[in-house]
Amino acid sequence: MALFLPSFGFGNIFYASILLVNAIAVLSEDRFLARIGWGTSAAADPGFGGAPDTTSVKARLVNLIASVRTLMRIPLIFVNSLLILYLLILG
Numbered sequence: 001m002a003l004f005l006p007s008f009g010f011g012n013i014f015y016a017s018i019l020l021v022n023a024i025a026v027l028s029e030d031r032f033l034a035r036i037g038w039g040t041s042a043a044a045d046p047g048f049g050g051a052p053d054t055t056s057v058k059a060r061l062v063n064l065i066a067s068v069r070t071l072m073r074i075p076l077i078f079v080n081s082l083l084i085l086y087l088l089i090l091g
Helices: 011-023 029-033 041-046 055-070 073-090
Strands: none
Touching: 011 055, 011 073, 029 055, 055 073
């Protein structure tokens, strides 16, 4: 009896990475991230005049999310358009 093992080729890894970057890019800071305490103001709040904590995992993830949302908007439009055309033409 053969086990079902999905093939993880470069195409599937590319699709999964594009989907993850799209998911990060569309997160709304006001509606979702700020409610769970992951907004950029929450990570940059120094508290009593101290330096902001940039070493914690949460602060690094908030910075990563903000960077992806800022830098990847325009490239994602082109990559998503090319991916949609590719899938429509070649299925």
